[in-house]
Amino acid sequence: MRKNRNDDKANILGKAFKGGIWLYIGNLISMALSYLYWLLISKITGSPGLVGEASTIIGVSTIFSTIYLLGLPRGVQRFLGMYTNDRHLFSKYFWTGLIMVSFLGLVTVVALYLLNDVLSKFLPFLADKNVSMLIAALALLIGLKNYVFSYFISKVKTNYSTLITFVSGIAKVVTGVALVYIGLELLGAVIGYVVFYILLLILSVSFLKNDIYGLRYLEVKVIVDEIKSGMAFYVPSLFTTMGNWLGVISLYGIVSSVSAGAYYIAYNLATLVLMIPTFVSNVALPLLSGSPYGRERETFRIVKLSYAASVPLMVTLAIYSEYLLNLLDKEFTRAVKETIILSSNVPLIAVTTAVVSLVYSYGLYRYVIFINTTINASRTFLYPLLVHQFGSLGAALSFTMGSILGFFSSLLIIKKIKLIFKWKILFLLIIIPLILGMIFYIFKFPFLIGSVLLPALSIMIYGRSRLISKEDLNEVFVSLAPRKLINNRLTSLAAEMLFGD
Secondary structure, eight states: OHHHHHHHHHHHHHHHHHHHHHHHHHHHHHHHHHHHHHHHHHHHHOOTHHHHHHHHHHHHHHHHHHHHHTTHHHHHHHHHHHTTTOHHHHHHHHHHHHHHHHHHHHHHHHHHHHTHHHHTTTSGGGGSHHHHHHHHHHHHHHHHHHHHHHHHHHTTOHHHHHHHHHHHHHHHHHHHHHHHHTTOTHHHHHHHHHHHHHHHHHHHHHHHTTTOOSOOOOOHHHHHHHHHHHHHHHHHHHHHHHHHHHHHHHHHHHTOHHHHHHHHHHHHHHHHHHHHHHHHHHHHHHHHHTOSSOHHHHHHHHHHHHHHHHHHHHHHHHHHHHHHHHHHOGGGGGGHHHHHHHHTTHHHHHHHHHHHHHHHHTTOHHHHHHHHHHHHHHHHHHHHHHHHHHTHHHHHHHHHHHHHHHHHHHHHHHHHTTOOOOHHHHHHHHHHHHHHHHHHHHTTOOHHHHHHHHHHHHHHHHHHTTSSOHHHHHHHHHHHSOHHHHTOHHHHHHHHHHHOO
C-alpha cells in the first residue's frame, strides 16, 4: 500500500508538467498562429490600429464571458479531479456545469442585445450592430470553450486540446485573413475568432464522448457544490480577466488604437513565459485535489521546476524583445519596455499560482479569494490611473504591481499553513540565467543562437549544481517521453551531460 501511495504522490509532479507543457504547447501554437494572423492582417490593411480595435472587441467579449461563468470552469475542476475514476459522478458534475454555463451564456447574449444602445455610449464601435452581435457570440463561445477545456485539464488530456487548438487556429487564419482581404477588415478579423471557437467546440465533442455519458439534468446538491467551489474563483477571475484586458481597453479609450495594439502584442509575447507556471499549477489543481498526501512537498517541487522552465525563457525574451516586436511591425517596437516588465512577473506568478492551487485543493476557499482578489483588484483599480499618466508603460506597471501584492499575500498564506519553501534555491534559479543574460546582451549574441544557447546553458548549470535533481527531471521525463526513449542511450548521455554523472 505504501508503494502505491508513493507512486501516486510522485506522479503529481510528472502529470502536472505533462498536462502543463501540452497546455503551453497548445497556447504557443495558438499565439504563433495569432502572431501570423495579425501580421498578415496588418500587412493587408496597412493599419496597426486595426489590431487595437479587434483586440479591444475580443477583450470586451472575454470580460462578459467571465461575468456570467461564475467561476465554474475552475470550480468544477476540483470535483472532476476528485471523481476522475467514477464515470457516473464525473459525468453528473460535468453535465450540470455545462447546462448552467450554456443557460447563463444565452441570457448574456440577450442582455447584450437589449443593452446595446447603453453600452455603445462607452464603447462607440458597439453602435455597429454587426460588431455588437459578434461580441455577444464571442462571449458565449469563449465561456463554453473555457468550461469544456476543464475536462481536458482534469483528465490530463491536454495533448488533445492542443491538437484541437492547432486545427481551429489554422481555420481562424484562413477565414479571417480571407475576409479581411476582400474588404471586411475589422468585421472579418473578428469573424475569424468566431470560426475558431465554433470549430474548437465541435472538435472537443468527439473527445468528450468517450468519458462522459448520459445527459445529466441539474441537481440541487451538484449546483450548490459547483457554485460554492466556483465562487472562490469568480470575483478573483473577474478581476483577473479585467486585469488582463483593461490594459488594452484603457489604452484604446485613453491613448490610441495603435498603443492598444502595441500593448496587446507585448502582453502576448510576455504570456509565452507567464503561462508556463500558470498552466502547470492549473493542471496540478485537480491532481492535488485527488491526492490526500504529499501536497505540500509537490507544491514546492512544482514551483522549482516552473522556475527552471520559465526563468531562462523570461531572460531570453527580455534580451530579444525588440527583435521579436519588429518582426510584426516597426510601430510595435515602442512596447519593448512593456514586454520586459510584463515578462518579469514570472517568478512572482509561479509562487502565487502554486499556492492558490494547494489551498484550493484543501477547500480553503477564503485563501483563494484573498490572494486572487489582492492581485486583480489592484490591477483593475490601477489601470485607469497609470494608463492616463504613463500610457502603455502604466498598463504594464499596473499588471506588475498586482503580481507583487499577490506574491506578498501568498507569503502570508505560506506562513499561515506552515508551507516550507527553500527560497535560496529559487533565488539561484533566477540569478543564474540573469548573469548569462547580461553576458549575452553585452556581447550581442544573435537571436537564433542566443535564444537556444541561453536556456540550454541555464538548464545545464541547474543540473550540475544540483538545483534541479535527477529525481525531479526523471519524473517529468517519464511522463512526457515515449516509452522507447526512457532507456535510450541518447537520453542517458544527456543525463550525464546535465548532471555530470
